[in-house]
Each structure stands twice: as structure tokens, then as C-alpha cells.
Amino acid sequence: MASSGAQGLRRCAGRAVLCCVVLTVCGAAAAGQIRYSIPEEMQKGSFVGNIAQDLGLEAKELSERGVSVVSRGRTQYFALNVKSGHLITAERLDREQLCGRAEKCLLNCEVIVQHDMKMYGVEVEIVDINDNAPNFQTGEMELKVSETTAPGSRFPFRNVQDPDLGTNSLQSYKLSSNKHFSLKVQTASGGFKYPELVLEKPLDREQQAAHDLILTATDGGDPVRSGTARIHVVVLDANDNAPVFSQPLYRVSVRENVPVGTTVATVKATDLDEGVSGDVIYSSQITDQASQVFQLDSRTGDIMVFRNLDYEESTLYEMEVRAHDGGGLFDTSKVVISVSDLNDNVPEIRITSLLSSVPEDSPPGTVIALLIVQDQDAGENGAVTCTIPDHVPFRLQKSVDNYYSLVTARDLDREQVADYNVTVTARDRGAPPLWSATTIAVQVSDVNDNAPAFSQAAYSVWVSENNARGASVFCARAADADWGDNARVTYWLAEGELQGAPLSSWLSVQAESGAVHALRALDYEQVREIRFAVEARDGGSPPLRSSASVTLLVLDQNDNRPEILYPAAPRDGSTGVELAPRSAEPGYLVTKVVAVDADAGQNAWLSYELLKASEPGLFALGVHTGEIRTARALGDRDALKHRLVVGVRDNGQPPLSASVTLTVAVADSIPELLADLGSLAAPAAEAQASLTLYLVVAVAAVSCLFLAFLIVLLGLRLRRWRQAQLLGSAGGALAGVPVSHFAGIDGVRAFLHSYSQDVSLTAGSRKSQWSFGPPSSAGTLARPPAGQGKEPAPVGKDSKVCEADQAALQVSRRFCILLPLFTFWCFCLSDHC
Incomplete structure (x- = not known):
């Protein structure tokens, strides 16, 4: 049997390789569903399908587009070969472990294209191969049959298993030749076939106390696999009453949270015999899965929970209970235990794809993250609803199955909110409902959508004249609500002219700080104000700009002396001559000193002062008007000519002044003045x-x-x-002259x-x-010598x-x-x- 089993394994491996070679792809179904079919027991790394070809991509584009494979469960059964673009197995797949007796074994995974924010569902069918031979739980079985057992009695054997499906499962049984028993094959629920020994002839313990039979189970695979068991039939002494169960079928429903050790069902069989023939002992013939969960008490018939139940692991358990009396008679009954689901699984949220940042100018509907939400419960307990807060500019959009996409719901503005913490809450419909939450950090990346802004559209700046060249007179600052280079502001001086010269020859603006420097010393008397514009430009692409108008007002300083306009100082140094009649009364206006100051304000407020007079007290000077008037009446003893020195002073700090000398002649007319001067000049002429x-x-x-x-x-x-x-x-020396x-x-x-x-x-x-x-x-x-002319x-x-x-x-x-x-x-x- 060992050699035949090894040969069967080799034939099975050959068939698996052949199935890999002839693998067929079902193609892409609607809504992006891709289906493949592969045989079970393929080695890790085996080829499943050409994902790149089915997605219309080149193999080299897989890594560039961020293509990845995500399985829905906790175990990753498939992986992606980025170099070849093939979907391969991540581990060895056993259909019997994954799907049990299910007719179809389907494994689902998702292919996520990060670059395009797209997702494709992949469904892989695990095809059964004949990798399991029929197996009896025990190689040797003992069957006790009373000699009074009537012909036609049946003895079923359900301890044989074959996890394979279809033709690879149990197909036929064969019993070794004998004259007392025959073999019948019965089909249970789910298509499982089990054998029954049928007593054809009455047994006679005195003739033969025991019978040895060989039962062979054969499947329909290629190659055919088989298993054998030895049945030792013991003929018992006569016992005319067999135990009888109270009901042929027991149905029990139990909650999955029932504690370990709880009795979920009790079977009861009675035997009318007395003594040893009336003692009933219970035994069970159950599958391995049920034997790990339930335990039968052979004396009381109680079926107890051996370990914790899990609805998500199995929803239904079946077992056959046999009641034996001491005389070898028995009866059988079937127990079906169904597990009811409880809301004991919290919804699970997994983020399969997430953008590191989203530009603030992204249109509504831009996909930010892909999520999968799973709940292991069933029915309403597994129905999950996902929500996010209403105040965030995002919404959840359900896609394939339990996948959700987090997309933008409206326009974003980084300057208002730069980061969002979006809490995704998944809540099932159980009673009470269970929920879980996860937070997605969304960072809004900056876009150059804000121009630099000055605090004012127009500025007025005061600066004193005679400033130092290159001194800073103003600092223009503009704020940009953007970030990084988009908020890096540089400043420029707008083109213009002042007094026929370019504005750049008067002022300059430092590009980084916005400080405005005066390149010339300003003179209030030449320039009262300078109007110019400062432009601010950010470092975005394309750059945005704004401007502000600046009025630079020059403040006056006391840097100009008063200028005397009248009387004008002659070039030869002589003074002006003013006439005052002899008959002038006190307060007579002799003349007026007129002076101006190029400065402004109090620096140009002038005051007049009589600094020197040849005859004090004769003339008075108006402090603010500059008028020279007689202080008293003129007399005969007063001189004909008077010399006055008038000073003019401004009100600046420090004050500046100027002076002028006047000559006042006392005469009624010019001829009289000349006559008086002639009489005075006669002695000097002589x-x-x-x-x-x-x-x-x-x-x-x-x-x-x-x-x-x-x-x-x-x-x-x-x-x-x-x-x-x-x-x-x-001597004749002068003869030639x-x-x-x-x-x-x-x-x-x-x-x-x-x-x-x-x-x-x-x-x-x-x-x-x-x-x-x-x-x-x-x-x-x-x-001179001859020949010389000198x-x-x-x-x-x-x-x-x-x-x-x-x-x-x-x-x-x-x-x-x-x-x-x-x-x-x-x-x-x-x-x-």
C-alpha cells in the first residue's frame, strides 16, 4: 500500500504540472473583475495569470504605476512578480483546507494601481485534484453482530473520508468475498457516499464465531486512489432486544458564545432487556472537525462543547450516535448542531492606498485613499456602514464589494486648512452594534493661488531732507498666504521718472527685505514729494504679483538762511539810501526790509531786528513786518545821514540769520540832499x-x-x-659801411x-x-670770414x-x-x- 500511495502521489504531481501548463484564464468580467483557475497543491511561486497583459500594461510599467496585490483575508495567498507581470502563488494552496467540502473554492484578491487610483478584482478558482486517497479513520474495525440478527440488517460505516470533490471523491466500495455479508453504497446529504454491510444469511456462532472482511474504498480520480480497512465481525450470543433512540434525528441550535463544557444536546436510547443486555453505551462516528469541538458522554449521552465555537469557522456540525447494549444490539441516530451567529466581530478597516498629499486645486472627486472594510459576522451583524464627519471637504464613495474610496467633495484651500484628520467610522447593524474607526491624515499641498498682499494699498512716508545717501527711508512688506517658494516674496521698484531722471537713480529697493533706500540726499527746496510704486512678486510658477503706491514726503530742515530781497545789496559794497523828510512824524514809514526763506513752516517764519543804528532811538523796526518807521520827530540837530544795520532771523533750530545795511538820508527831496552833501564835500575838494x-x-x-x-x-x-x-x-675799417x-x-x-x-x-x-x-x-x-653771412x-x-x-x-x-x-x-x- 505504501508503494501504491507513492506512485499515486507522483501521478498526482504530474497531473498538477499538466494542469499548470493548460491553465486557462476566464478573462476580464464586468466592473473590472478578472478570473483565473488553477489546480490546488501548486508550489509557492507558481504562475497564476499574466496580470500585466490582462490589464493592458507592460511589465516595466507595474513598478512605475505602483501596482500591488492585496488579498481580502489576513493571509496573502497571491503575490505579484513585478519583473514578469505574472500573478503567482504566495504559498502552497490546499483546496480542502481552504474551502472544505464547498463545490467551488474561490479566492479573491484585488489589484490596485496606485498611479491611476484604480482597483481590479481578481477571482481565482482553486480546482480540485485527486491528491487525497480514501481514508478510514481506523484501519481495523470491530463489528459485533448477534446471532439472532435478522437477515437484511444493515451496518453502516461512516468512518471513511475523502476530502476531494466530484469524481476525485469516493465513488465505489468493494467488499471481500464472503457468504454472510454483502455491500450496499448509500449517499448522504452533500453527496457523500458511505458503505453499509447487509447481513444476507443468519449467523451461527457455533459454526463461526468471527468473520474477517476487507473493505476497499475507491475514488474516481486519475490515477485512481483507494483505501482499505479490515472489519472484524464478532458473532454475539442471542440478545433479542436492541436499544432504541427516542428520535431518529436530533436538531440543536446553539449560540457561538456558549461556554466550553456546556451540554448542547442529550441523546437517549432505551433497551427492554435486563442486565448486561440492557446496559446502553453511546458512541459517535463524527468527522474530525466535529470531534475537535464536541464530546459525547458514553454513559449519559450528553453532547458537550469541547472548545469555543466560532460561527465564522463553521456554521453546521453533524454526527451519528450509536447506542449499544451489552448483547451487541444497537441503534443509530443523527445529531445536527447548527451554530447561530453573534455580533462578536468588530468591523475591520484597512487602508490599501493613500496619497501622501493632495494639491489644493484638485477638482472634486479626486481619489485620496482606498479602504477595505470587512466584518467576519454574517447577515445584519456583518452589514457595515462607513461614515466620515460632515465638516470635512471629503466623502466616501463605495466601489467594488467592501471597498470604499475617500474622494474630495469640494474645493480645498490650504491657506484656510492645511491638514485634515479624517476619521472613518465603520459600524455594523448588529444588536448591539459594533464599530471601529481609523484616522486618515490628509495633507493639502500648496498651489500658487495667492498673490503677495501689502497691508495698505498706499503708504505715506515722511523723511527729513539732507538724509545720508543710501539710508533706508521705508520698508515695504507684503505677506503671501502660500507656502515655500510660492510664499517667497521679492520686491522691485516700478519704472518712473523724477525731474527728468530715472526713478532708479533716486531710490532703490532691496529685493529680499523690501527696504527702500535713498540714493541721493533729498532737498526739500527741490523735491517736496516722491511718488513711486513697489512691486511684490512671489516665487511660484507662474509668479503672482501686486503693487503698492508710496508717497515719500520730504520734511523741511532749517538749512537755508533768510534771503533779503529789498534793499538789494549792491556789488560794490555800498548801502542803499532811503529818504526821510524832516517833517516826518513819529511812525512815518521810511522803508521796508523784504526777506524770504526757502525753507517751510516755522523754519521760514522770519523776525526782524535792528542790530545797529548810528543814532539809537530815532528809528523803530517792525519785528514781523520789517517796516522801518520813525520813532520820534526829526530835529535840526539830527545828522543828515544815518546808518542802520537790520538783521533777519528765521525760527528754525538752530536759527539762521542775515543782515543788511541801510543809509537813511534826512531830506525833503533829492536836490536838497545833493546840495547838503555838496556843502559838506567842499573842504574835502580843496x-x-x-x-x-x-x-x-x-x-x-x-x-x-x-x-x-x-x-x-x-x-x-x-x-x-x-x-x-x-x-x-x-684804418679803412668803416669804408664798407x-x-x-x-x-x-x-x-x-x-x-x-x-x-x-x-x-x-x-x-x-x-x-x-x-x-x-x-x-x-x-x-x-x-x-666775418669768407662764406659766412654773420x-x-x-x-x-x-x-x-x-x-x-x-x-x-x-x-x-x-x-x-x-x-x-x-x-x-x-x-x-x-x-x-
């Missing part, structure tokens, strides 16, 4: 006339002396010229160059020495004489120039005096 006479006499004397000097000098020159002519006639050289100016020049004189002038002294030397001993002039320089003592003559000539020329200048100065001096 003194000036005498001085002029003295100067004219001095000039005449100097001129006569100069003429005498020229005459003497000319006579000396003529005398020497004659001596030179006599010497020349003697034309007579025209001695006529007129040319003659004088020739005469002067013929003789020499020594002139000795000492620098820095007023003395001059003149020495006239004798003529040259040779008495001749050196002639005259040779005098030789010896004659050269010194020529140099002296030239010096004397230069002195005479300078004297001639200085004499007229000296005469002109004398006349000017006399005129000035």
Missing part, C-alpha cells in the same frame, strides 16, 4: 585839489629829468660815433652798436652804475663795450615804459583823492 597840484609838479619834474637824460645820452653817442668814424677813415646807416633811426642804431658802454645793475638794489669805456684800441670791427662778435675789450651799450639801451627802454605808467597812477591817485 584838499584834493592841492594834492593834485603837487602830483602834477612831481610828474613834470620827472619828465624833464627823463628828457635831459635822453639828450645827454644822445650827445655821448654822437661823440663816440665821430671818434669811431675818424678811426675808421684812418653805407652812408644810409648813419641817417635817421638806422644811423642811431649803427651809432649805438659802434660803441660799447658798461652798465652794471645790482639785482634788488635801486642803484645803477654806468661806465663808459674808451673805444677799441684797434678801432675796427671784426669782419658779423663776428667783438673781440677783447670791444665785446664788453657792446654788451654795456645793449644793457644801457634795455634800461632806457624800460624807463620809457615805466614813466607813462607812473604818470597814469599819479593822476588816478589824485582823482581818487
